[in-house]
Amino acid sequence: MTQVSLPRQLFFALAAETPVVVLAGQAYLCDGVEPSADRLLFDGQPYGLVPLARLSELEELYAQAFAAELQLYRFHCLQGDIAQMQQLFAEEQVVRFLRTRMIPLVRAMRRWRGLPEQEPLVAEAPNDEMPEPTSLLTDMQLLGSGLLTMVLGEDALILDDKVYHLTIHAREEQCDPLIYFQGRLYCSSLSSCRFLWEVEEQFNQLLSATLRAVTEAQAVARCFQELQRRREHLYALGRYQEDGLLYLYRDDHAGIVRFEESWWVYLEVPEFVLMDYNEPGAFYHFGQTRVGVPLSFNWGTGQVDFQPPAQVLTPGYEHPYTGDGSDRTICMGSYDWSWRSGRSVEEAIYQYLLDARVTLLRGYHPYNRNTPRRKLEAMPHRRISWERVQQLNLPVTNSP
Numbered sequence: 452m453t454q455v456s457l458p459r460q461l462f463f464a465l466a467a468e469t470p471v472v473v474l475a476g477q478a479y480l481c482d483g484v485e486p487s488a489d490r491l492l493f494d495g496q497p498y499g500l501v502p503l504a505r506l507s508e509l510e511e512l513y514a515q516a517f518a519a520e521l522q523l524y525r526f527h528c529l530q531g532d533i534a535q536m537q538q539l540f541a542e543e544q545v546v547r548f549l550r551t552r553m554i555p556l557v558r559a560m561r562r563w564r565g566l567p568e569q570e571p572l573v574a575e576a577p578n579d580e581m582p583e584p585t586s587l588l589t590d591m592q593l594l595g596s597g598l599l600t601m602v603l604g605e606d607a608l609i610l611d612d613k614v615y616h617l618t619i620h621a622r623e624e625q626c627d628p629l630i631y632f633q634g635r636l637y638c639s640s641l642s643s644c645r646f647l648w649e650v651e652e653q654f655n656q657l658l659s660a661t662l663r664a665v666t667e668a669q670a671v672a673r674c675f676q677e678l679q680r681r682r683e684h685l686y687a688l689g690r691y692q693e694d695g696l697l698y699l700y701r702d703d704h705a706g707i708v709r710f711e712e713s714w715w716v717y718l719e720v721p722e723f724v725l726m727d728y729n730e731p732g733a734f735y736h737f738g739q740t741r742v743g744v745p746l747s748f749n750w751g752t753g754q755v756d757f758q759p760p761a762q763v764l765t766p767g768y769e770h771p772y773t774g775d776g777s778d779r780t781i782c783m784g785s786y787d788w789s790w791r792s793g794r795s796v797e798e799a800i801y802q803y804l805l806d807a808r809v810t811l812l813r814g815y816h817p818y819n820r821n822t823p824r825r826k827l828e829a830m831p832h833r834r835i836s837w838e839r840v841q842q843l844n845l846p847v848t849n850s851p
Contacts, residue, residue: 455527456524457662458513458520460599460658461516462506462509466609466647469481470498470608472491472608472630472632473506473609473617474605474630474637475606476507476605477502477504477506478509479500479501479502479503481499482500483498487499487500488631489632490630491629491630492628492630493610494627494628500632506597507599509599510599521662524659525662525665540748543681543685545755546685546699548796549699549707549746550699552796553707553716553800554700554707556798557702557705558571598658599654601657603650606619606637608628608630610628610639612646612648613645614645614646614649616639616640616643617638618637618640619635620637689709696709696710703719705719710743711745713745714746715744715746715764717744717764717804718741718743720742722737722739722845723811723845723846724736724846725771726847728817733828734834734836735830735834735835736833736834736835736840737770738768740763740768741764741765742761742762742804742808743762743764743804744758744762744803745757746758754796756796757796757799757800759786760780761780761803763779763811765779769830769833771815771824771827772810772811772821772823773811773824774825781807781810783807784821785821790802812849
């Protein structure tokens with residue numbers, strides 16, 4: 452994110468051009484007009500004191516004139532929280548897609564494939580709208596904050612790019628410059644002299660710290676509350692199941708689950724047996740799993756899409772096309788995506804997962820040009836007798 456600087460307090464630009472006197476928090480310009488009783492005496496020349504504004508008023512004018520710039524600066528103080536809001540917004544778009552497009556397709560495809568009607572284990576939540584985001588930054592609360600007084604003091608003289616602290620004397624001193632104001636004599640303290648740029652730098656540091664403090668105390672708190680509110684609303688749409696996972700939808704054929712910080716669409720893969728075509732009569736048993744893909748929101752296109760390759764959702768699941776279980780991705784070879792043209796995202800997700808499911812169930816055969824990562828013979832612990840296959844009534848899914 453581009454670095455954002457604070458707008459300059461114009462008081463310092465003015466003070467760099469003309470002498471300024473600050474007395475009791477009121478700023479005066481030193482002018483060559485006919486001096487009155489209140490005057491600056493410098494190099495034997497008297498200068499009139501023309502009221503400018505109180506320091507608090509100058510701060511108010513600054514906050515009003517640069518409200519947009521100061522809000523932008525505060526916005527950049529919220530980078531981490533804004534990133535969380537963006538992440539949550541993206542997740543909301545994914546959930547909206549899943550509820551309005553993916554779940555209806557899954558249920559329709561279930562009917563189309565002739566699967567028996569079933570009440571979903573987790574039904575989709577009511578189609579209420581996501582809460583609209585509220586403003587993270589309230590109105591500026593910087594007006595009259597006293598920062599100029601803090602860096603300049605109640606009584607000061609700004610002359611020739613230097614800032615002097617003023618002290619009151621009972622009688623006229625041999626010092627230059629002198630300030631006569633309301634019957635009092637003010638002398639500049641040479642020991643307190645600072646360069647104007649140093650004072651301005653101190654002001655900017657205090658202003659930055661103040662803005663950050665206001666942001667942390669107010670805006671970040673509101674941002675956190677907003678995040679919590681929206682996250683709670685989002686997760687209330689799903690249901691936790693016995694496995695501890697959060698589901699938006701689930702039946703015995705397909706489902707939508709929050710897994711590894713993403714929402715996944717998956718298809719169930721039942722327990723099955725593969726036959727080793729290199730050794731007649733050799734059978735290998737594989738447990739139930741799921742094939743799925745995570746979904747994400749693309750900020751460039753403003754659309755939801757899925758992220759291949761398909762994966763098994765069971766950790767350590769070994770199979771000829773997943774390998775030894777250290778990698779959950781399903782090897783599908785040089786997958787041909789030409790069929791996707793003209794299909795919706797939800798249709799593409801469903802068809803792709805069907806193909807991944809078929810790869811596990813029926814892909815292990817001698818005519819498949821997609822070379823498996825492991826041979827069945829490399830998994831002797833999965834070998835099972837034909838009698839046991841019949842006893843468990845398991846399907847041999849790659850039989851000719």
